[in-house]
Amino acid sequence: MSSILAVAGVEVRRFLRDRSNIFFVFIFPLVLILLLGSQFGAGSGQAHVSVAGGTGSELERKVAGQLEADGLRVTYGSPETVRAELSRGRTDVGVFISDAAAAAFDDGQQADLEVVMSAQSGAQAALQSVRTSVQAVDTEQRQLAALQDAGVSRDEAAAALDQARTTVQRPHLEIVDTSNVTQEFRGLGQFDLGAAQQLLLFVFLSSLTGAATLIQARRLGVISRMMASPVTSWEAIAGQALGRFGIAVVQGAYIMVGTALLFGVDWGNLLLAGLILAFFAAVAAAAAMVIGSVFDNDAVSSGVGVGLGLVLAGLGGSMVPPEFFSETLQTVSRATPHRWAYDAFAVVQRHDGGLADIVPQLVVLAAMAAVLLALGAFLLQRSLNRAL
Structure with missing residues (x-):
């Protein structure tokens, strides 16, 4: 031996x-x-969103918080940095918040965001996720506006919406892909x-x-x-x-x-x-x-x-x-x-x-x-x- x-x-x-x-x-x-x-x-499928502008504003906090709550990876940078990342394929979607949009949001007015999609293969799906998150923020603002129009103060309206979110169970939608290949690589x-x-x-x-x-x-x-x-x-x-x-x-x-x-x-x-x-x-x-x-x-x-x-x-x-x-x-x-x-x-x-x-x-x-x-x-x- x-x-x-x-x-x-x-x-x-x-x-x-x-x-x-x-x-x-x-x-x-x-x-x-x-x-x-x-x-x-497999793990690279998580959508990556870069937010530029509106630093410290309520609009940035709401949008970024909703994006993270919806499972997207959020990073921050200057408009120039985010555009460079988009061109190089390092991020899927860029969300640009102008000072005018942040001010309009604070005043309860319509705020316009600039959303730019990269050329990456998964960017289209990421864009749909971003739209869903932004719509959720917009829905919340419309609810606040409706309560305020009914004579409820903004603080009371915000508290009522927070209580509703904790007491009302939202419907849950689970999408199951029946593809054998997808199931094989799942997880x-x-x-x-x-x-x-x-x-x-x-x-x-x-x-x-x-x-x-x-x-x-x-x-x-x-x-x-x-x-x-x-x-x-x-x-x-x-x-x-x-x-x-x-x-x-x-x-x-x-x-x-x-x-x-x-x-x-x-x-x-x-x-x-x-x-x-x-x-x-x-x-x-x-x-x-x-x-x-x-x-x-x-x-x-x-x-x-x-x-x-x-x-x-x-x-x-x-x-x-x-x-x-x-x-x-x-x-x-x-x-x-x-x-x-x-x-x-x-x-x-x-x-x-x-x-x-x-x-x-x-x-x-x-x-x-x-x-x-x-x-x-x-x-x-x-x-x-x-x-x-």
Whole structure:
């Protein structure tokens, strides 16, 4: 066992000695998850409204308070700043309150607001929410005006409306989207989906591209010298596989911990998520053994590894969620380990599933790992007798 661990340690050190691997294994995945989550994350659907002008006025307080009460994210800035944010897509809707509008509101007169929508895809829905909030403020002012016209003082009218809001139960409307896709992603955090997808993409991709170190070890005679020492062939092969498995698990665990701490990603049951990662890493390590044993040129193996890794990731749902696939592509995607690991993560993350719920996915991943490992060991044994 010590011989296997020693061989695995050598492979890990050889992999980390290449500084470019450190960037693509530990830095780039988190950057990509941040970018994808910021643009397409589930949580990014909260409308963002920027309010400009009317600072300290009653109109600003009423409008901003109603917007926040209706679940919109409200920020404040100067008119120039808000217009710049709109042009850059950093806010969905800008509400501009002029001094004349604030004064008219204080006098009980009609106050005109300038509302500008950005070109963002979700800006139209945000605009409708803003209109609803502003109409609620307008309705309250009309109620106050009607009571005042009936001879009630403004303070008494405001107190009566406050009492009515607390004693009268408003009708509640709940809109339920019956779309299966919408229900599937319901409750996901902004970075949750992208984190799981990118974890599978990079763990597999890094493993395949790291197969170049196996070719270099064969070319430089590292494996031959191992075989000349008191190390059996199966120990050398097991050490090679364990080294690649260790690299994949460390990268996956790093992504899981990093996204949880930096982006608040909810991985569900951490033990089950770690188990899924371990099974998927075993498949990735075995696939790297096959790539590293078939090819004799490390540059070619890296190119094949990148191409194969991206294709499998795309088919397996690591780029576009498989819920959007056609039925035919759904069937094809199940030939990839990414799809089975994606489904397992979905069960744990979105549905609070237990071990029994992910057993089918784990069995398939284990079978894939066993077949690829056996093939990789056979090919590596043959490659040791082949001149490079």
